[in-house]
Amino acid sequence: GLVTAGLVVVGAGQAGFQVAASLREAGFAEPITLVGDEPDLPYQRPPLSKGYLAGRTDRQGLHLRAAGYFAEHGIVHRAETRAAGIDRDGTRLLLADGGVLPYGHLVLATGARNRPLPVPGAELEGVRQLRGLSDADALKGAIEAANRIVVVGAGFIGLEFAAVAAARGLSVTVVEAAGRPMARAVSGQTSEFFRRAHEALGVRFLFEAGVSAIEGAGGRVSGVRLSNGETLPADLVLVGIGVLPNQELAAQAGLAVADGIRVDAWLATADPAVSAIGDCARFPSPFATGVTPDGTVRIESVQNAIDQGRCLAARLAGRPAPYAALPWFWSDQGRHKLQIAGLGAPADASVPRGTGDAFSVFRFRDGRLSAVESVDRAGDHMIARRLLAAGTPLTPEQAADPGFDLKALAMGRP
Ligand code: FAD
Known part of the structure; x- marks a missing residue:
């Protein structure tokens, strides 16, 4: 639906930034305000435990856009500003500094925080x-x-x-x-x-x-x-x-939470003026059948944050579609790259393909391909994304057969 008092996004991270950027790309002309409690420009987290920590990436390299972008695109970024409550009847966001922001639509993109270690001494320096x-x-x-x-x-x-x-x-x-x-x-x-x-x-x-x-x-x-x-x-x-989703704002406002803010396939809460995306959101996924009893998941990944930001922007710009993006993920450890397509656990068969140095593991659930883990096999990962997104049938025997042409299958050339 149309937004009249503008869009307010809580959380200026990967998902919050994306919904704002995608809306401007779509020609959305209403005011957009990104409210974030961190001091920096919106930035990407993956390098924090990789290149940035190792000293190979600098601060600027983390920023999703340079400062000028926000002014040019009419996106107000309020840094070091914490949202403290939602007045749903008054359609206003209440800030910790006493300020109030009216909204036409409110997006919760609050991410997650680290789970504290529940033992004595956890507060010690170091x-x-x-x-x-x-x-x-x-x-x-x-x-x-x-x-x-x-x-x-x-x-x-x-x-x-x-x-x-x-x-x-x-x-x-x-x-x-x-x-x-x-x-x-x-x-x-x-x-x-x-x-x-x-x-x-x-x-x-x-x-x-x-x-x-x-x-x-x-x-x-x-x-x-x-x-x-x-x-x-x-x-x-x-x-x-592990992490805990930042769901307290939603819970205090009477919205449903259960290890994440509950949203429907359109990423909407039960309040049509409030949506949730990214690490904080629990949503139904076509890829979650057999993963959880109710088919909903909460996913902590850059892919999910970006794709949900895009999906929500499309709805707010008048082109609604349910969120059905294939989950994928990567992790760099030492000189090795792990890439995962799909949701693998629980699995009833895990079939390796490749050599000891560079291989993929094809995981099956209820006889269907559910996920592929690739270690230093980027080609397999791209093929896996196609196969999984299209739901192309593959048997464990085919996956295990080095002579079976997976690429041809993915490209629809039998
Ligand atoms: P975030 O990017 O966390 O943004 C949420 C923002 O909301 C934060 O700035 C938070 O401070 C703010 N906020 C919360 N509550 C409030 C409030 N009340 N008021 C104002 N602001 C608030 N994913 C991958 O796919 N691959 C990787 O290799 C990878 N590596 C990672 C490495 C590290 C060290 C970390 C921490 C994460 C990594 N991730 C990786 C996960 C990925 O970064 C997250 O899934 C992604 O950032 C989620 O985006 P988000 O917008 O939902 O949350």
């Missing part, structure tokens, strides 16, 4: 997390001064950080509750490859290990106590144990 640019800046300094690093959590961010730190010759131990790295996200084959790759960099893993406390001296971290009683000495601890 215990850090990585979400924003300010975290990355603090970590860059902390790495310089660190000797012994413990990473809690062998997820994507923990592993990317571990690879950067190990490449600098620092002692890095990764403590993980599950039995393998990235256990929730990838197949056993891919986990095993990355375990070895990190070990080759000098990273030590402790699996099926719990953290019971962070120990300190003089307010600073000195070690990580494990559930088995052992203490790992540490002067820097990076906690990467």
